[in-house]
Amino acid sequence: MAAESFEEDASSSVAAKEDELVISDSAQHPANLICELCRKFYNWGWVTGTGGGTSIRHGDHIFIAPSGVQKEMMQPRDIFVMDFHTRNYLRRPPSLKPSACTPLFLAAYDQGAGCCIHTHSQWAVLVTLLVERDLGKDACFEIECIEQIKGVPKGKGKQGNLGYYDRLRIPIIENTAHEEDLKDTLEGAIKKYPDAYAVLVRRHGIYIWGDNVVKAKTLCESLDYIFQLAVEMRKQKLLWAKPQTTWGKFQAWFESTTTTLPSGYHTQLYP
Ligand SMILES: CSC[C@@H](O)[C@@H](O)C(=O)COP(=O)(O)O
Ligand SMILES: [Zn+2]
Structure with a gap:
């Protein structure tokens, strides 16, 4: 030959x-x-x-x-x-x-993920802008008491999903000129929020991962639903979550204990 x-x-x-x-x-x-x-x-x-x-x-x-x-x-x-x-x-x-998203996908696989999805969803982008305007650059997206939160896993190594009363937190990182340069801040956000299966990127979109394709896809759907709802809620001047002041935390704790108190006790103390 x-x-x-x-x-x-x-x-x-x-x-x-x-x-x-x-x-x-x-x-x-x-x-x-x-x-x-x-x-x-x-x-x-x-x-x-x-x-x-x-x-x-x-x-x-x-x-x-x-x-x-x-x-x-x-x-x-x-x-x-x-x-x-x-x-x-x-x-x-x-x-x-x-x-160009490859280094970000690899960061998710280093967390044990089986699938990673990156979207440029407008709802995700809008949420990053609303958080920046109303809560500042260092704030994360927080929401509670929305049924769809039950579609979000509790966190890595934890069994089950968040409950209706749990507070969902999604970290937000700043965008960079080149996608691959997001890797270090994305990894920093994962360290700071070890329960997060998603990181929002300001003015850009979101990275979402899961143990497998079904988990990543359904989480992506749940979060996109929540982001759209959050944008509409903000238009109606509705709060995403109770303010996390010391007083707010005390009120939340107090509300959770009122069922065992005699009727009227709650309104007498805190009219
Ligand atoms: C509209 S270009 C968007 C890209 O720069 C990037 O943000 C992206 O999400 C896709 O990168 P790609 O390298 O095409 O997979
Ligand atoms: Zn992108």
Whole structure:
């Protein structure tokens, strides 16, 4: 066999092997799922104009979408595959670059996530602006007593979801000119809020992760619902949560104890 044709054969068999990482009849294969999810996310306004994206970890393989492409038009062959341990690419589609969100996705996988979703949802962006205007740059988004909060997990290593009376807190970090430069502040926010499965990025969007695809997707839906509601609540001058002053904390504690007190006692003390 001529040397040239041997090299051609070898490189086409490498390409075929790499394709096996993303080509599958199963709708549940990560490469198929990323494309399917991004089509839904586009329809929900989460990955408009090439922004946003989704990544899935399956065993030792991390599946990542390409950069700067219409996320709703992606095909499984466009997907990059990285080894979780070495962080080397096992598959790089020619003439495409991996998503600029990759370092942020990896930060979520270092937390034990199985899926990470990045959206440019307008509700998420608006919430970051309202928090900055009304509570300052260092504040996080806080809300309580909304049924959909029950769709949010309590935190890493904790069983179950938040309850109706629990306060949901989502940290907010400042945007940077380049997506990859968000990594350090995102990791800082995760350290400061170890229960958070999501970090808002001011004037940009949100990163959300979960143990698996279903958990990440349903959390993304719950949070987007809550953000939209929060924006509408603010228009109606409704509070997201009770003020956390010492007095506010005392009142909250007192209210939680009034059921055991004689009727009228509460109103006599605090008319
Ligand atoms: C509209 S461009 C948005 C990008 O700069 C970025 O914020 C983003 O979310 C997507 O990055 P990408 O590299 O295309 O996966
Ligand atoms: Zn983005």
